[in-house]
Amino acid sequence: MIHPRSVADTVDAEATVDLLQDLVRIRSPYFEEAEITEFVYDWLDDRDLDPDYHHVSEPDITGFEGDNVVARLVGDDPDAPTLLLNAHVDTVKIVEAWDEDPCSGRIEDGKLYGQGACDMKGGLAAIMVAFEALADVDLAGDVLFTAVVDEEGPYGLGADALVRDGYTDDCDAAVVTEPGPILCQSDVENPALVLGARGRFLYDVEVTGRAAHGSQPEKGVNAVVDAGRVAEALDELEVDSHPQLGDGSVCPLFVEGGGQTLSVPESARLMADRHVVPGETKAVVREQAEAAIESLDLDSEVDVDFREAPADDVYYGPYVTDPDHPLVGALDGATREVAGVAPEVGYFSSVGDFNYFGDRADLPTVIVGPDGENIHSAGEFVYTDDVVEVARIVTAGAASYLG
Ligand SMILES: [Zn+2]
Known part of the structure; x- marks a missing residue:
């Protein structure tokens, strides 16, 4: 030995x-x-x-x-x-x-x-x-x-x-x-x-507007436009800071929706990466996103959720x-x-x-x-x-x- x-x-x-x-x-x-x-x-x-x-x-x-x-x-x-x-x-x-x-x-x-x-x-x-x-x-x-x-x-x-x-x-x-x-x-x-x-969460956000003929956009609610506004709001989110780990951060990853010519898109989805520091729990980052989106006063309905995972405890804290x-x-x-x-x-x-x-x-x-x-x-x-x-x-x- x-x-x-x-x-x-x-x-x-x-x-x-x-x-x-x-x-x-x-x-x-x-x-x-x-x-x-x-x-x-x-x-x-x-x-x-x-x-x-x-x-x-x-x-x-x-x-x-x-x-x-x-x-x-x-x-x-x-x-x-x-x-x-x-x-x-x-x-x-x-x-x-x-x-x-x-x-x-x-x-x-x-x-x-x-x-x-x-x-x-x-x-x-x-x-x-x-x-x-x-x-x-x-x-x-x-x-x-x-x-x-x-x-x-x-x-x-x-x-x-x-x-x-x-x-x-x-x-x-x-x-x-x-x-x-x-x-x-x-x-x-x-x-x-x-x-x-x-740590990190992945926002998975559904935006639901209202379809209309594309020649009369004022009759619909454009989910793609609103998804863009949501992406910008998330990008500007106020995040917490930690003495060792630094600042939390947000990075919108993709926006998808619409696609038909001559139709106001009625749905869109976006995902955003949210790196977090201690204290920024799942509930906290959900509230942060919802508050930022609420203040936009959009006509679309917006549902903030997180990426689907095999179990509730599968996330990086x-x-x-x-x-x-x-x-x-x-x-x-x-x-x-x-x-x-x-x-x-x-x-x-x-x-x-x-x-x-x-x-x-x-x-x-x-x-x-x-x-x-x-x-x-x-x-x-x-x-x-x-x-x-x-x-x-x-x-x-x-x-x-x-x-
Ligand atoms: Zn590795």
């Missing part, structure tokens, strides 16, 4: 980058994760790390059936904390603008290229090698490894299923290795600990992790040990599976992830040194936190 203080050194840089390359070479856009899921399972199984499949099923809206991969290291002390390690295995849909194979895993100047290289196969490789390293350490607490499907899809179904099926119930804190600095609210550079994230939590202290110490500097601290501007852990499962949640560029687009790459550093920080931080 290795003493936890030197455990970070057992993470082999070359093996970590080789693993990352293997992961990037497996095409895995959301809803098409069977091959990469099996790869992660087999990789753990080959090392006697005792993986399990956790089935994920959402028959109503997406029809998705797939599997997360989970594995657990059991510590010596049942009273010691349990740490969740989480990464997602899927990527966005492969972007068409790549001028090379989007699954090449090509390495040049310390950058590894491929769709999902940074978001988040770098982080996935990091928790895989960290979990392998931690298996050789005497730990008091447990480590729960989770590689989940469908983070990039509409509802984060893999992480949703983890929470719904009770996997997070006995966890005390979570580490998610999403690319951190690139999506932070402020300029933050690695090594960094990301201690919170805004905001969270902030206490900087004095022992996990943050452990990761801070690990960063100083591995990188030789104190970590910067940041807050995430958008949402992901970490919101389910930080808000819904109420776990102190820290994002520690490798940096790169062009995530969700062509030319995505991750810095390989960052991936190795994150693997070492997670390994040393987990060993310290779990005693």
